[in-house]
Amino acid sequence: MKEQFTTTVRVKGKGEAKARAFADALSHVQAAVMKASPHILLRIEPQDVEVIHAREAVRKEAFLFFFLRRERRTFSVELDVTVSVTALNLDKVEFVTSQ
Template identity: 35%
Template sequence: MLKKMEYGLTVTGSGESKEKAFHNIFSQLKPMIAKDFSDNIVIRIEPKDVEIEAAIEETYTERFFGLLFPRQRKYFSITAHVTMHLHFIELAKVPFEQKTEKVSFVQRVLHRR
């Protein structure tokens, strides 16, 4: 039932600082894994390796009303391949026991109140 697997994803994150760009990358991992393993329950996600494929720093000048108070702004974009160990339960292999209960009309009405 409990299965271990090595899995890799390529994700892109961006933000106004390097920390926000990396945070964006790691916050995308859990929803993407949950979507890919929708038939199973993922218990543990353990990053093993992070390979940076592209890291871009964009610098631009921002001005108030187009000509006043110029300031330099930076924007970071990172593409990384993240390899991780997954621990998950295969729901298809969990033996469920079937129970059927027949309820009379009176019991059903009384139970709803």
């Protein structure tokens, strides 16, 4: 009934800081695992994280094209996260019909 397996999911995240981009990507791990597995998930435990892409985009902006110049940075990451999943397999549960 209770099963344990390992799977790898690919997630993406964006943010105005490096830590925010990683946190955004890691927050999508649970949804990606739930989408890929038909079982009821009990525990998702990250085992390994591999960075596929890490990008920084710099955009220059100014008020009225001349005043208050500044650079805005946006970070984006794409990660492969290997997770150990403990789940309930509902196919192995026997339901008894009562009348």
